[in-house]
Amino acid sequence: MPKGQIRKALSGFYYVLDEDGERYIQCRGRGVFRNRQISPLVGDFVDYKADNDLEGTILHVYERKNELVRPPIANIDQAILVFSAKQPDFHPLLLDRFLTAIESHDIQPVICLTKMDLVNDKERSAIMDYVADYEKIGYEVIPTFINDPDLQQRLMPVLEGRTSVLAGQSGVGKSTMLNTILPSLELKTDDISKALNRGKHTTRHVELIEVNSGLLADTPGFSSFDFDTIEKEELSGCFPEMAERSNACKFRECLHLNEPKCAIKAAVDSGEIPEYRYKHYLKFLEEIMTRKPRYSND
Ligand SMILES: Nc1nc2c(ncn2[C@@H]2O[C@H](COP(=O)(O)OP(=O)(O)OP(=O)(O)O)[C@@H](O)[C@H]2O)c(=O)[nH]1
Numbered sequence: 615m616p617k618g619q620i621r622k623a624l625s626g627f628y629y630v631l632d633e634d635g636e637r638y639i640q641c642r643g644r645g646v647f648r649n650r651q652i653s654p655l656v657g658d659f660v661d662y663k664a665d666n667d668l669e670g671t672i673l674h675v676y677e678r679k680n681e682l683v684r685p686p687i688a689n690i691d692q693a694i695l696v697f698s699a700k701q702p703d704f705h706p707l708l709l710d711r712f713l714t715a716i717e718s719h720d721i722q723p724v725i726c727l728t729k730m731d732l733v734n735d736k737e738r739s740a741i742m743d744y745v746a747d748y749e750k751i752g753y754e755v756i757p758t759f760i761n762d763p764d765l766q767q768r769l770m771p772v773l774e775g776r777t778s779v780l781a782g783q784s785g786v787g788k789s790t791m792l793n794t795i796l797p798s799l800e801l802k803t804d805d806i807s808k809a810l811n812r813g814k815h816t817t818r819h820v821e822l823i824e825v826n827s828g829l830l831a832d833t834p835g836f837s838s839f840d841f842d843t844i845e846k847e848e849l850s851g852c853f854p855e856m857a858e859r860s861n862a863c864k865f866r867e868c869l870h871l872n873e874p875k876c877a878i879k880a881a882v883d884s885g886e887i888p889e890y891r892y893k894h895y896l897k898f899l900e901e902i903m904t905r906k907p908r909y910s911n912d
């Protein structure tokens with residue numbers, strides 16, 4: 615049976631690129647998916663039945679590595695987290711929220727810091743301290759500014775061979791960045807949509823676009839989160855600098871709160887783990903521990 619990957623979804627059709635990467639087959643999902651509450655997603659690897667050269671039916675969706683709700687895409691390797699240095703102000707708590715959610719989906723984050731042209735020297739130095747902290751954790755951080763002539767060149771190796779999605783809150787410069795990477799897309803940025811007097815650009819479809827032997831979602835996403843799917847024991851696994859030390863805690867199930875001989879608290883005390891990261895961890899832990907129970911079948 616032919617295999618392929620869904621590269622685009624539009625008006626109830628799925629566009630499956632066949633295994634040879636040679637042609638797109640316009641497919642419908644089979645009814646059975648709806649019964650089983652699986653709907654095919656862009657990024658899914660599928661088996662399909664070809665009705666003719668151009669049309670077919672999806673018969674099977676292979677198990678996903680992960681999936682996002684917004685944008686609705688499966689099998690993501692990497693999220694490029696776009697945060698602005700200013701307008702809106704750099705927001706480490708929100709960044710850690712994004713990082714935590716992304717890590718919990720088994721997606722590799724890369725941090726892009728836009729609007730570095732808008733900060734003064736003092737603000738720049740404060741932000742570069744954060745950059746150093748995040749780099750020490752092991753994250754790649756790419757500071758950038760409006761019309762940065764090197765941005766495309768710096769992003770290409772990051773995108774190479776991976777399936778990526780851009781994420782970040784409204785107005786940080788995601789569309790601007792997508793346009794830098796893929797000038798032909800010409801997404802409407804804020805100024806244009808304001809001129810047209812309708813808030814944001816409206817997206818009619820989701821598509822994975824080939825760029826540098828990788829794939830990039832043409833729709834930014836991940837604009838807000840809750841931690842609904844993270845259990846309290848899993849949280850420190852979403853903080854790489856804690857994950858790598860937690861074996862050294864006395865108690866295997868240590869939540870790094872008040873337990874004795876906690877390696878994480880020791881690392882915070884000695885300054886190896888930044889205090890704000892630990893505070894954010896505690897805040898998220900509290901959110902998880904006080905959330906209302908979910909009622910579901912799983
Ligand atoms: N000064 C400066 N302005 C920027 C930079 N990047 C983007 N902008 C401006 O910031 C505004 C918002 O940029 P967008 O690219 O529309 O932001 P977005 O993240 O796509 O926003 P949403 O579509 O609301 O999610 C636009 O007016 C851009 O021109 C930058 O590095 N420096």
Ligand SMILES: [Zn+2]
Pocket residue numbers: 860863864868869870871873875876877878879
């Ligand atoms: Zn501990």
